[in-house]
Amino acid sequence: MIGALSEARGNGQALLVTVVLHSAVIAFLVLGWSQQQALPEPAPSMLKTQLVMLPAEPLAAPPAPVAPVAPEAPQPVAQAEPQVVKPAPVQPPIQARKLEQAALARKRVEEKKQAQLEQQHIARQRVEQAETQRLQALADAAAQQARVAADNARLARQSAAAGAADVRQYLPISKQAPDYPQRALDKGIQGDCTVEYSVTPQGTVDNPKVVGNCHPAFIRPSLVAAATFRYQPRVIDGQAVTVPGVRNTFHYKIQ
Numbered sequence: 001m002i003g004a005l006s007e008a009r010g011n012g013q014a015l016l017v018t019v020v021l022h023s024a025v026i027a028f029l030v031l032g033w034s035q036q037q038a039l040p041e042p043a044p045s046m047l048k049t050q051l052v053m054l055p056a057e058p059l060a061a062p063p064a065p066v067a068p069v070a071p072e073a074p075q076p077v078a079q080a081e082p083q084v085v086k087p088a089p090v091q092p093p094i095q096a097r098k099l100e101q102a103a104l105a106r107k108r109v110e111e112k113k114q115a116q117l118e119q120q121h122i123a124r125q126r127v128e129q130a131e132t133q134r135l136q137a138l139a140d141a142a143a144q145q146a147r148v149a150a151d152n153a154r155l156a157r158q159s160a161a162a163g164a165a166d167v168r169q170y171l172p173i174s175k176q177a178p179d180y181p182q183r184a185l186d187k188g189i190q191g192d193c194t195v196e197y198s199v200t201p202q203g204t205v206d207n208p209k210v211v212g213n214c215h216p217a218f219i220r221p222s223l224v225a226a227a228t229f230r231y232q233p234r235v236i237d238g239q240a241v242t243v244p245g246v247r248n249t250f251h252y253k254i255q
Helices: 002-038 092-162 182-187 216-227
Strands: 171-174 191-199 205-211 230-232 234-236 239-241 243-252
Touching (some): 182 216
């Protein structure tokens, strides 16, 4: 707007200068003509004037008044609704397969727990059975020792009655029952074992050995027990002699 005013002001000044020059020229002409009428005619003189017309710059049209622009009312902004991402539908075959796998996994876990419970039950049964067999073996050993003690007492009475007379048959004085092997007891092994030996003139056992069928677990306790036997030796003609081929059978039973 300031530029338009400056341009209009310049055009007005140029127009004013033009008008002043024209007025001066006309006044000069009028003045010279009036003097020529009053004075005697002088020698003719020629006054040449030249009117210089400056091109007038076109006046710029005043700017049209700008109408005030009313502020636009704020448009309501539509709020976008939050998009809810819906899960993709599970395909029926995949869901069925997952359910089947889950059921199979639960079945395996239950089978594993059941197997563990069965193993624990079997282990408890074995422990209880082994304890029962051990107690039964101890009771059998105590009963056998009681029988052996009774036999020894009876033999001692018979030996005292015989006195110093000649005896053609050797008489046992003491016999000790063998120990039941623990490994055979744990496994429930039973059987008999026969030991053959010689009775010396001193009434001791010489060269004991196992004869016949005997479980390996019963060999050592049978030989140890036989070595502890004591006899009244056989006396012939007042002299004690050796009695060979004497046998004794040990019975190992779990009652």
